[in-house]
Amino acid sequence: MTVMSYEERLTAPRSWWGLAVGAGVSLALILLPLGPLALLAGLVVGTAAGAALVSAYGSPRLRVVAGSLVAGDAKIPVAALGEATVLDRDEALAWRSHKADPRAFMLLRAYVPTALKVEVTDPEDPTPYLYLSTRSPERLAAALRDVRA
Template sequence: MQLSATPYEERLTAPRSWWLISFLVGVSFALILLPFGTLPLLGGLVGGTAAAAVVASAYGSPRIRVVGDSLIAGEAKIPVAVLGATEVLDAEEARAWRTHKADTRAFLLLRAYIPTALRVEVTDPQDPTPYLYLSTREPERLAAAIEAARTAHA
């Protein structure tokens, strides 16, 4: 099995501020449990911080990959053969496609903390999804990897 000529992998890691917020959630739990003593207070701090960090990590860290003849975005796996034109979206255009230009049938791997994105048309007539909106820090590289995979497996 041959991999695409331009392999691509990106993890959309959560911003640093989310980790501070996770700690503050732990502090909140500790303050709630303060009347019950020192051990519950420490348990609230550790447990609350850990629970909030797990949630931040799970939501804030999806992966986008181009592997072989497939684009894998979060939990979606799409063959590159059914993908059409790509459009690199700067911060302003990405905001427009997240709001007033958005189609409710589109697949969105949307992370508001990432300002740029890539819009990829879906050309499969059997699929009602008109396009994929993928938040990415490197939209040009992702577009090139999709194109390289498409031509390698055409």
């Protein structure tokens, strides 16, 4: 029996890096009255801070390793999980808005249009399901099935 491993990083879209540059330009313009050195420092510090925020927001990973699903900082044994449902763009939108349960664990990134909904079967856990933004919901569901088998 081979155990399929899965790994994905939910990186922010390239266009978001323009926001980091915009933050630097904005801070530079705010500091413009203080002189050219302050302008340069504002540009560097603002861009670095914006880039750090974009990078941090785009850093969560989804992994299936050693019988566990690791989603961001959460680690859940696959034995505590039930059926995985692949959500297309429309269903993912519905499950992160009007169908959402406030008790659910959501690793949500709005820039990732598809997702996987995984039932939690552990009776001790009040979490009804996991909502996991993923660019490859079919592959993640297959990896969970393979680990469970």
